[in-house]
Amino acid sequence: MSREGLDRLAAFLWDYLEKNPQLVPHRVGDGPYPGSTFYASTGTYSLSNTCNTWTAEALRIGGLPVSASGVVFAHQVVAQVQEILERQQ
Numbered sequence: 017m018s019r020e021g022l023d024r025l026a027a028f029l030w031d032y033l034e035k036n037p038q039l040v041p042h043r044v045g046d047g048p049y050p051g052s053t054f055y056a057s058t059g060t061y062s063l064s065n066t067c068n069t070w071t072a073e074a075l076r077i078g079g080l081p082v083s084a085s086g087v088v089f090a091h092q093v094v095a096q097v098q099e100i101l102e103r104q105q
Contacts, residue, residue: 018079020099025074027077028073028074028077032070041055042056043055046057066087067082068093071090072092072093075093080100082096
């Protein structure tokens with residue numbers, strides 16, 4: 017991913033965070049792993065907009081040729097990324 021792609025990805029992630037008037041993200045609580053944290057989001061979840069769909073869209077915005085169309089499960093995103101890596105080798 018290019019530097020510009022990383023900047024677009026960071027902006028995409030930042031836009032999804034629910035923030036207070038001082039632009040501080042709203043922390044919800046501890047995550048499942050040591051040191052991880054949950055934050056409130058401005059996005060919504062549905063069968064057509066899962067965390068995996070969102071991840072594919074984020075990668076696309078970052079500049080990777082990944083499609084979120086039809087993505088429901090993690091393996092569908094991973095398969096696309098693996099294909100990209102195989103083409104680069």
